[in-house]
Amino acid sequence: MGISVTISAATEDDAEKILKLQYLCYQREAEIYGDYTIEPLTQTLDDLRAELSQGPVLVARLGEEVVGSVRGTVDQDGTASLAKLIVHPRMQRHGLGGRLLSAIEARLAEESAAKRYRLFTGHRSEGNLRLYRRNGYAPVGTEQVSRKLSLIMLEKEAAPQAFVTSA
Template identity: 30%
Template sequence: MSLIKEIDIRNRELAEEVLKVQIPSYMVEAEIIGFSDIPPLKDTVDTLQQCGETFFGYYIDEELCGAISIKVEMGEIDIHRLIVHPDHFRNGIAQRLLDFVEFNIECKEEIEIIKVSTGFKNAPAVSLYIKNGFHKVDEVRVNEQLSLTFFEKKKLNNGGDEL
């Protein structure tokens, strides 16, 4: 049985579980983009606990298989992490987590925009975001080896997708 539920990242054991998914997930991304010095690979349990993000986990039979983290501010959802353990790649988990955030996050204010960024060369992530109606809004070259692509998706006031 699978389910998505909020993770209390301040709980040390839960932060350890997230890190056990995050590190292998970002190691694959580092390999794809050809750059291993990405910040999520430097995270520790302590840095996760202090990041200020809200985490949701995708569980199969009580095993954390993927997670998404967000910050919600001024009518925007900013996706900070979308991770899936490599053992569970290509099973639709990233899609389900993305859908969960888009259609189930309740806020005191209307969500107008969802933002996310990924490595320019991370073709699977870029494809996922474009398939889900995100539009490229910027590309930033961080250094000679790394460029980031920024995406946004505008939302209608009724919670539906942009027309």
């Protein structure tokens, strides 16, 4: 019998594992854009630890190994910003990215009543764009970061919260 992947809140003890996985996962993005100075590859462990306190950070575990992660925050207007959705290369194309995306959306809706979800990805990151579109995200804008990189902003509205009334 195999081990199944579980998704849970990250702990302080996960910070170094997340950072190592982030470094591994963003190599492909850096290669696509010819830029190995992108923020996910230059982020420090201290910066990541600070992010752990700013909003929910989820991890996907295969046994004790962290094989995926995603982060989120919500602003005053109810816009949830999702960031650094990563899945170990050997675990990609098995639905884990979609599971992490759904889990962070649910967590942000539950904890902060998010009204919409927003994320960014590079204009040449076709796999990411497919994943986000498949999960209901639509492009709403583009930001030119450098001569080589434009970020596409994608959004989707949060599902209306179901309210239960007692009789």
